[in-house]
Amino acid sequence: MPTPDYILELRRVYGQGLLLLSGVCGVVLRDDLGPGGQHLLLGRRADTGRWSVPAGIVEPGEQPATTLVRELLEETRVLVLPERLAWVVTDPELVYPNGDRCQFVTSVFRCSYVSGEAEVGDEESSAVGWFPVDDLPELNEIQQRRIARALTDDDRCRFET
Structure with missing residues (x-):
């Protein structure tokens, strides 16, 4: 899904200044793919070419877990069940090639x-x-930390301090 309409409207009024946005990402595990134990769902980002856990932006009126299920289905064609909130963190500021600036407060689930064949679902x-x-492909530090937090057996949500 491209940039949500409400963010485009904010940009029309506010310009390229820093926006604080609510994001979600899903560390999706599957253990029925045969030898090798657990498998993790990853997507290769079209904009950077890097592998990452699927993620999205919470839209007005939407609950974070609902956003996550919707985004994963749109992006990967996989239906998931959020089991627990693993980590809440403010990510570093991002500056996009067009100059737009944003920073996400990300909920890592x-x-x-549940079902579906993993395939590219959008652009x-x-x-x-x-x-x-x-045996994961090369991942940046943020992606590694998200995965590590979600893979722990500690059921408590972690917060950065």
Whole structure:
């Protein structure tokens, strides 16, 4: 899904200044793909070419877990069940190629696979796939930390201080 309409409207009024936005991402685990234990769902971002956990922006009136389910289905064609909130963190500021600035307060959910075949569902990803948890492609530090927090056996949500 492209940039939500309400953000485009904010940009028309506010310009390229820093927007604080609510984001979600899902660390989706599946253990029925045969040898290799658990597998993790990743998407290759069309804008950067980097692998990441699927993510999205919470829209007005939407609950974060609902956003997550919607975004994952749109982006990966996979239906998930959010199991727990693993981490809430303010990510570093992003500056997009067009000069727009934003910063996300991201809710990281640990999710289980329900159904669907992983495939590219929209223009935000160039590839989607399942990877053994112990053999992931190169990921940046933010993605590694999101995954590590969700993979812990600690059921408590973590917060940065």
